[in-house]
Amino acid sequence: MRITLRLSGSIRLIYKELNEEIVLFVNEPVSIRALLQMAGINPTVVPAVYMDESKKDKDYMVTKEDSRITVLGPLAGG
Amino acid sequence: MLYGYAGTTLRINLSNENIKKEPLNEKWVEEYIGGRGFVSKILYDELAPKTDPFSEENLFVIAMGPLSGCFLPASGKTHFGTKSPATGGYGDSNMGGHFGVTMKYAGYDVLIINGKAKEPSYICIDDGKIEIRSAEKYWGKGSFAVEKAMKQDLGEEFQILTIGPAGEKLVKYACISHDFGRQAGRIGIGAVLGSKNIKAIAVKGTGSIPIFDAEGLLKKGKETYDAIRKKPGFKGWTPEGTAGITNWCNDVGAIPTRNFQKSSIEYADQINGKAILDRLKITDKGCFACPIPCGKYGFAKTKLGEAFVEGPEYETIAMIGSNCELKSIEEIAYANYVCDELGVDTCSAGVVISWALECYEKGILTKEDIGREISFGDLDSILYLLNEISARRGIGDLLAEGVRIASQRLGQGSEKFAIHCKGLEWTGYESRNAPGMMLGYITADIGAHHGRCWVLGNDVAGSAEAGSVHDLISGGRKTNRLPKAKVDGVIPVVLHSQHTRPAFDILGTCRLQYMEIGLEVDYYEELFYCITGRKIKWEDIINVSEKVWNLNRCFNFREIDGFGRSYDYPPARFYEDPIPDGPNEGHLLKLEEIDLLLNQFYQARGWDRNGMPQKAKLIDLGLGNVAEEFYS
Numbered sequence A: 001m002r003i004t005l006r007l008s009g010s011i012r013l014i015y016k017e018l019n020e021e022i023v024l025f026v027n028e029p030v031s032i033r034a035l036l037q038m039a040g041i042n043p044t045v046v047p048a049v050y051m052d053e054s055k056k057d058k059d060y061m062v063t064k065e066d067s068r069i070t071v072l073g074p075l076a077g078g
Numbered sequence B: 001m002l003y004g005y006a007g008t009t010l011r012i013n014l015s016n017e018n019i020k021k022e023p024l025n026e027k028w029v030e031e032y033i034g035g036r037g038f039v040s041k042i043l044y045d046e047l048a049p050k051t052d053p054f055s056e057e058n059l060f061v062i063a064m065g066p067l068s069g070c071f072l073p074a075s076g077k078t079h080f081g082t083k084s085p086a087t088g089g090y091g092d093s094n095m096g097g098h099f100g101v102t103m104k105y106a107g108y109d110v111l112i113i114n115g116k117a118k119e120p121s122y123i124c125i126d127d128g129k130i131e132i133r134s135a136e137k138y139w140g141k142g143s144f145a146v147e148k149a150m151k152q153d154l155g156e157e158f159q160i161l162t163i164g165p166a167g168e169k170l171v172k173y174a175c176i177s178h179d180f181g182r183q184a185g186r187i188g189i190g191a192v193l194g195s196k197n198i199k200a201i202a203v204k205g206t207g208s209i210p211i212f213d214a215e216g217l218l219k220k221g222k223e224t225y226d227a228i229r230k231k232p233g234f235k236g237w238t239p240e241g242t243a244g245i246t247n248w249c250n251d252v253g254a255i256p257t258r259n260f261q262k263s264s265i266e267y268a269d270q271i272n273g274k275a276i277l278d279r280l281k282i283t284d285k286g287c288f289a290c291p292i293p294c295g296k297y298g299f300a301k302t303k304l305g306e307a308f309v310e311g312p313e314y315e316t317i318a319m320i321g322s323n324c325e326l327k328s329i330e331e332i333a334y335a336n337y338v339c340d341e342l343g344v345d346t347c348s349a350g351v352v353i354s355w356a357l358e359c360y361e362k363g364i365l366t367k368e369d370i371g372r373e374i375s376f377g378d379l380d381s382i383l384y385l386l387n388e389i390s391a392r393r394g395i396g397d398l399l400a401e402g403v404r405i406a407s408q409r410l411g412q413g414s415e416k417f418a419i420h421c422k423g424l425e426w427t428g429y430e431s432r433n434a435p436g437m438m439l440g441y442i443t444a445d446i447g448a449h450h451g452r453c454w455v456l457g458n459d460v461a462g463s464a465e466a467g468s469v470h471d472l473i474s475g476g477r478k479t480n481r482l483p484k485a486k487v488d489g490v491i492p493v494v495l496h497s498q499h500t501r502p503a504f505d506i507l508g509t510c511r512l513q514y515m516e517i518g519l520e521v522d523y524y525e526e527l528f529y530c531i532t533g534r535k536i537k538w539e540d541i542i543n544v545s546e547k548v549w550n551l552n553r554c555f556n557f558r559e560i561d562g563f564g565r566s567y568d569y570p571p572a573r574f575y576e577d578p579i580p581d582g583p584n585e586g587h588l589l590k591l592e593e594i595d596l597l598l599n600q601f602y603q604a605r606g607w608d609r610n611g612m613p614q615k616a617k618l619i620d621l622g623l624g625n626v627a628e629e630f631y632s
C-alpha cells in the first residue's frame, strides 16, 4: 500500500532534512502514528493530521491505497 | 529611484507641531532593508542615551518594509518601535491589519514622532496633508469605540490605530489597537503614545509604490499565492488559526496554568480552536492580502457581558485563560474584548493578574489591598482587576507598573513567581522542560517574548544530539510523561529561529506563510528583486537580522545600568520549583543548566561572558561605529 505524507512548513522547520512529500509503502493497515515514526517524525510533535479533508486522530488506521495524509506542525500563537 | 519604498520619512514633533518630510535615508535601505531594521537603526542613532521612555524626547517609530503593501500575499505587517517603558531597553512590536500599508500608499515608509502634544490629540494623515487635531471627544474612550467613531467622522477609507484608556494612564503594558481586533501588544508601546498625548493616528493613502518590474511582480505574486494554497499546511492552518495549538500545548505540558504553578489542564476542549468554531465564530478575518486568514471574528456571551470580538488567539487563551484559570471560551473571549477595549496587552495582563491572584491566595495581598475578594477562575475578579489597572485606581496603580516592578515593590518573596524576563512578562509556553524555548525567552532583545524565537516543537522532538524523545523512545506507545529534555544541541536551533522569525519583520510581511505553510525562501528573494530591482539572497536578509540583533543588544547595554548576563535569567520559580503536574512533572532547568546554555549561546554569538557583543563581532557585522563607542 502506497501512502504519502505531506509535511507542513512548521514540521519541516523541526525536521529540516525531510522533504515536503514522503512516500511510504506498507503491507497492511497501519496507524498514522506508526507512519509518522516510519518517516522519522516524533508523533508527539504533531498537533494535527488531516486525511480526506478531515482531521484524524493519530491512532486512525490507514487502510486505503494511495492515501494522502497532511501532517501539521506546532506553531507559536498570535 | 528607490523601488519598493514610498521614498519619504515623515517626522512629527508634537511639542512645536513641526512636521517635516525628508527623503528616505538610502543608507538605512542599503544596510537595514526596512521595518524592524529601520526601527533598530533609528532608535540607536537618534535617541539620546538614557532618555526616559515617558519623556517628550522618546521616539515613537512606525516603519514599513519594502515588501509591505506590494502585490504579494500577507504583506500587511506594520512595525513599531520605541524605548520600552516596561523594560527600559529596546522595544518593538508588530501588528497585522491595513494601517502600515495605507501609510505607505500615503507616501511614507517611516513615521518618527517625538515631543508631546499640548492637549489630547490625534494625528491625521490624508495623503500629503498632515494635521495634529484635538482628540478631546475621543479621550477616555475604549479602542473599539474610538475606531468606530473615527471611521464615522473621517470616512471608512481611513485606517485608524488607537490607544485605550490604559495607554492614556501610562499602563506599562498598554497596547495599540487597529482594525477592530489587531494589536501591537507588547513592550508598552501604547503607553508611549499616551505619554505623548496622542490618542490615535488616522491615515488615508491613495498613492502608489514604485515597482521595479511590475509585470514580473504580478506574475510572481500570483505564483506565490497559488503556491501557498497548494502547500500541505494551507488547509490545516486557516480553520482554527493559532487557537488550533491549544490541545497540543496541553498535551506536551506547556500550557501555563495558575501563574505557571502548573502546566496542564483538564478543560482544554472547552477553550480550544474547535470551541471557538462551535461557540463563537462568525467569520474568518485576515490582514492585508492574506490568503490564510487566521483571525476568528465572533460573538461571546457571558453572565457579565457580551461582545463581538476577534480572537482569542492561543496566547490569550493561555495567558488570560488557563493562566488565570478561566475555563470557558466565552469568558476568555469576553475578557479578551475587555483587554482590547481598555487597550492592554493580553499576555502581560494575564501574567500580572495571575501573579496578583497568587499573591492573594498566599496572603501577600489582602482583601483590603485589593478592595474585594478575588480568585483564580472568576471572570468577575479578572474584569475588576483589568478595570482597576486601566484606571490606575487602588491596587491597579501598582499592577499597572508590570509584574517586575509590582513584585519588587511588594516583596515578601513575590519576585520569585513574577514571571518575566527583563521586565517583559512571559507569554504562553511553560519552558522548564524546553531548553531551547527557555533560552529563546531569556535572551530575546525585548524581554520574554515568543515572537523572537519559537522552538518548542524542536524541544519536544528532542535536540539534535539528544535524539527524538517520547513516542520514539517509547516504541510508539502513548506515554503520559515526557522525559527530561537535554540541553545539548539547542544553540543552533535557537540562533536560527532568532534570526529567521524577525527577518519577516524587516521585510514587512507575515512570517506564517514561511513558518507554518512552508513557502520557500526563494519566493521572497524573487519578489524582493521584482519589487526593488536589487538581487538579494536569503542569507543576506538573515545577516541583517543578526546585525539588528546585535545592535539591539548594544542598545540595551547603553540604556540599562548594569545590563548584561544578570538580565538573562528567568524568574526563580523556573529553576527552583519543578513542574508539579502533567507530562513534565518533576522537571525543571537547574541554574547550572541555564548557565551552561548562556555560556554556549554567548560564545556562538561572539559575545563575552557578560553577554556583550565583542569588538570583532561588531566590526564583522558592519557595526564598527558601535564598536568604537563601546571599545575605544
Ligand code: SF4
Pocket (backbone or CB within 6 Å): B074, B075, B076, B096, B097, B285, B286, B287, B288, B290, B291, B292, B293, B294, B295, B510, B511, B512, B513
Ligand atoms: S496569517 Fe494571520 S497574522 Fe499572518 S497575515 Fe494572515 S491573518 Fe495576518
